[in-house]
Amino acid sequence: MAMRDQFWQHYSLDELSREEWEALCDGCALCCLHKLEDEDSGAIAVTDLSCRYLDLDSCRCSDYPRRHINVPDCVPFDVQSARSFYWLPDTCAYRRLAQGRALPDWHWLLSGDKNLVHTLQVSAQNQSISETLVPEDLWQERVVRWVESDSDQKA
Numbered sequence: 787m788a789m790r791d792q793f794w795q796h797y798s799l800d801e802l803s804r805e806e807w808e809a810l811c812d813g814c815a816l817c818c819l820h821k822l823e824d825e826d827s828g829a830i831a832v833t834d835l836s837c838r839y840l841d842l843d844s845c846r847c848s849d850y851p852r853r854h855i856n857v858p859d860c861v862p863f864d865v866q867s868a869r870s871f872y873w874l875p876d877t878c879a880y881r882r883l884a885q886g887r888a889l890p891d892w893h894w895l896l897s898g899d900k901n902l903v904h905t906l907q908v909s910a911q912n913q914s915i916s917e918t919l920v921p922e923d924l925w926q927e928r929v930v931r932w933v934e935s936d937s938d939q940k941a
């Protein structure tokens with residue numbers, strides 16, 4: 787089925803075709819950055835350390851079909867995830883539509899430019915490094931504030 791005109795405005799997430807669902811992803815790869823959870827408060831902090839399978843040039847998973855085998859905690863992404871994953875970046879289309887909000891105006895479905903997410907530096911490109919380059923006991927020092935989410939609140 788072809789993508790319906792302005793489907794993101796007229797249909798809910800659970801009414802979308804597979805193609806429409808995939809088209810919502812802006813390719814920012816911010817969900818592929820490591821997150822640290824405070825054991826006491828449950829608050830989540832985002833780091834600038836990317837999953838080892840993320841190709842930082844393209845901002846794409848280098849082995850997408852096997853992602854759940856390669857990384858067991860690479861989360862399956864569905865409508866329920868969009869509604870409950872409070873750590874998703876504020877820019878994420880799934881999160882925004884699940885909250886009844888609009889797409890960001892730079893989103894490729896509005897702008898027609900899939901590279902704009904990188905040009906505007908709202909993606910992991912040129913702002914993150916591979917987890918393999920930093921020992922785990924130093925990850926705390928890699929927490930960043932430029933990824934906006936509801937990470938100060940536990941769902």
Ligand code: SF4
Pocket residue numbers: 810811812813814815816817818874875877878879880
């Ligand atoms: S944060 Fe959302 S829009 Fe960005 S890559 Fe992940 S699923 Fe796609």
Ligand code: SF4
Pocket residue numbers: 817818837838839840841846847848849850853854856857860861
């Ligand atoms: S396995 Fe791929 S999709 Fe999953 S977190 Fe790593 S880079 Fe992202």
